[in-house]
Amino acid sequence: xxxxxxxxxxxxxxxxxxxxxxxxxxxxxxxxxxxxxxxxxxxxxxxxxxxxxxxxxxxxxxxxxxxxxxxxxxxxxxxxxxxxxxxxxxxxxxxxxxxxxxxxxxxxxxxxxxxxxxxxxxxxxxxxxxxxxxxxxxxxxxxxxxxxxxxxxxxxxxxxxxxxxxxxxxxxxxxxxxxxxxxxxxxxxxxxxxxxxxxxxxxxxxxxxxxxxxxxxxxxxxxxxxxxxxxxxxxxxxxxxxxxxxxxxxxxxxxxxxxxxxxxxxxxxxxxxxxxxxxxxxxxxxxxxxxxxxxxxxxxxxxxxxxxxxxxxxxxxxxxxxxxxxxxxxxxxxxxxxxxxxxxxxxxxxxxxxxxxxxxxxxxxxxxxxxxxxxxxxxxxxxxxxxxx
Ligand SMILES: [Zn+2]
Numbered sequence: 001x002x003x004x005x006x007x008x009x010x011x012x013x014x015x016x017x018x019x020x021x022x023x024x025x026x027x028x029x030x031x032x033x034x035x036x037x038x039x040x041x042x043x044x045x046x047x048x049x050x051x052x053x054x055x056x057x058x059x060x061x062x063x064x065x066x067x068x069x070x071x072x073x074x075x076x077x078x079x080x081x082x083x084x085x086x087x088x089x090x091x092x093x094x095x096x097x098x099x100x101x102x103x104x105x106x107x108x109x110x111x112x113x114x115x116x117x118x119x120x121x122x123x124x125x126x127x128x129x130x131x132x133x134x135x136x137x138x139x140x141x142x143x144x145x146x147x148x149x150x151x152x153x154x155x156x157x158x159x160x161x162x163x164x165x166x167x168x169x170x171x172x173x174x175x176x177x178x179x180x181x182x183x184x185x186x187x188x189x190x191x192x193x194x195x196x197x198x199x200x201x202x203x204x205x206x207x208x209x210x211x212x213x214x215x216x217x218x219x220x221x222x223x224x225x226x227x228x229x230x231x232x233x234x235x236x237x238x239x240x241x242x243x244x245x246x247x248x249x250x251x252x253x254x255x256x257x258x259x260x261x262x263x264x265x266x267x268x269x270x271x272x273x274x275x276x277x278x279x280x281x282x283x284x285x286x287x288x289x290x291x292x293x294x295x296x297x298x299x300x301x302x303x304x305x306x307x308x309x310x311x312x313x314x315x316x317x318x319x320x321x322x323x324x325x326x327x328x329x330x331x332x333x334x335x336x337x338x339x340x341x342x343x344x345x346x347x348x349x350x351x352x353x354x355x356x357x358x359x360x361x362x363x364x365x366x367x368x369x370x371x372x373x374x375x376x377x378x379x380x381x382x383x384x385x386x387x388x389x
Contacts, residue, residue, distance in 0.1 A: 030130050031120040031151075033144050034388040036378035037064070037095060037112065040359065042102050044069035046387055049111070052205060053187055053198035060117045060154050061195045064387055065202065066098045066110045068357075074106025075209035075353030077343055078202070078276070081112045083179045083266070085119035085146025087216035088132060088300065089283055089331035091389075092143070092371065094214065096336060097360050100374055105347070106355035109206060113389045114213075115179040115195060117154040119146035129297040134328070136372035138380070145300065149177035155191040165189060167263040175264065180213070183269035203274045209353050210236075210277045210346050213266040214335050216285035219308060219317040226254040227338065228280040230271025236349065237279055240341040248337060248363050251284075251320060277346070281338045283331045284319040291316075301328045333366035 039046075047065040050057040081094025094112040101108060113119055122128045122145070133140035152158075155177050162176040163169075165186045175181035177192050185197030203211060210233075217224050229237035237255040245252040258267035258278075270278035286292060286308045287299045293307045303326030312321045319326075340362060347354035361374055378386045 026130065030122075030144060031153075033131070033142075035113075035143055036141075037066075037098055037387045037389055038376035038378050038381045038385060039066055039098050039387065040068075040101050042068050042070075043098075043385075044107075049195065049198040049202070052201040053194055055187065055194055056198055059191070060120065060151070061115065061191060061198075063111055063113045063116050064389055066112070066387075067206075068101055068103040068108040068110075070103040070105050070107065070356075072105045073352075075347075075350060075355050076107040076109065076206055077346070077355040078109045078199075078206075078208045078211040079111075079339060080114045080199070080211070080213045080266075081110070082116075082119060082146075083114045083213055084148045084215060085113070085115065085144070086123060086128065086148050086288065087214075087285060088143065088145065089216050089285065089328060089335055090214035091119075092134070092328065093332050093335040093339070096332060096366075096371065096374055097339070097357075099376055100359045100361065101357050102359035104356040104358055106353070107206075108355060108357055109202070109208065111199070114199070115150060115192065116389065117150040117191060117195075118148065118177075118179065119144045121147050121151040121153070123147045127295050129295070129300060132297050132300050134372045134375060135370070136375050136377070138377040141372065141375050149174055150179070150192045150195075152177070164264045165193065169263040171264060178264075180215075180266055181264035183264055183266050184273040200270070200274060203270065203276050208274070208276045209350065210279070210343070210355070211266075211270050211274075212339055212342060213278070213280045214339075215280060215282045216288065216331065217282045218288035218290070219284050219286060219319040219321060220289050220291070220311070222318045223256070224282055224318045225251055225284055225334075226256055226282050227342075228256055228258055228267045228282070230258050230267050230278045232271050232277040233279045236277065236342055236345045239345045240338060244337060244341055249334060253334070253338065279342060281335060281342075283334050284321070284326045285331065286321060286326055303327055303331070329367050329371050330363075332371050333361075333363035336360060336366060337362040
């Protein structure tokens with residue numbers, strides 16, 4: 001048989017177009033997938049990040065800002081999820097709070113997708129699952145799995161060296177798209193800098209007293225299962241870590257101070273540039289470990305991986321792991337209890353600026369009943385009470 005070179009080229013081109021088309025459709029669907037949120041009836045209003053930085057208006061990072069007001073005088077707390085969307089326990093905990101919180105004193109503000117752009121792409125070469133789902137008794141609730149940094153489609157090109165504003169510290173080029181390296185942000189910077197600027201302005205304008213940013217980390221990383229606190233939050237972090245370690249958590253929750261010389265980080269810059277106390281919480285996520293095996297939704301949700309366990313046997317990890325893994329209910333339960341204990345101790349120290357919340361399940365409840373038991377069916381929610389992130 002005599003196949004000409006021209007035929008080979010045409011067939012190759014046709015095959016590539018088919019694959020590019022299929023992949024393109026999947027990327028498009030992922031980028032435009034909308035996550036439904038059914039806030040608790042205590043919701044006062046939903047603002048947008050563009051209310052604080054107008055250049056974000058209608059952009060990918062014009063995220064929802066859920067504001068709960070008890071009507072009782074007190075302080076204001078801010079909780080951020082989804083700073084790094086490849087750390088799903090963070091936006092899941094923020095969503096859990098939004099869907100269940102009853103605010104008894106003061107005000108609570110929650111952003112579930114602090115960097116929406118980063119939730120619309122994947123880490124190149126890492127074969128992450130595109131989505132993950134939480135099982136509920138009304139079906140599966142689906143979420144976008146994302147990357148650590150903003151989508152290059154939204155912020156490109158990166159500089160050769162990222163000069164952090166205002167410290168002028170030199171950071172790695174891609175960290176200009178990393179929401180936890182661009183605090184306090186600036187109004188005339190790139191997308192990620194403008195996003196942190198919007199939240200810095202939110203903290204100032206809403207007179208936020210205490211701000212908490214949620215994260216997950218690989219077990220190979222030393223900043224793990226811990227609270228990282230600005231000096232202003234020392235006693236709150238210490239009490240939270242002591243009480244939760246002694247009374248509730250199987251794996252201890254430690255605390256450490258925000259380094260003074262490392263810039264762009266939430267726990268450093270929010271405390272330095274605003275009136276708020278800033279604390280960051282970390283929990284273990286085996287899927288982020290370099291040494292992991294198959295990177296699928298199962299690993300994402302169960303945190304079970306034989307290779308990571310093997311690394312643990314060789315004492316290469318900073319967190320324990322056994323065949324139970326680090327299930328999403330444990331990770332979200334830890335974050336939920338950590339946030340609630342922080343607010344309890346903050347309110348004890350500042351009774352006239354207290355923020356008291358109830359109705360949010362903690363560690364024991366989330367593990368016992370599963371996370372899905374606390375998410376509400378958007379199709380059964382009253383009209384106008386479903387929001388999309
Ligand atoms: Zn993180």
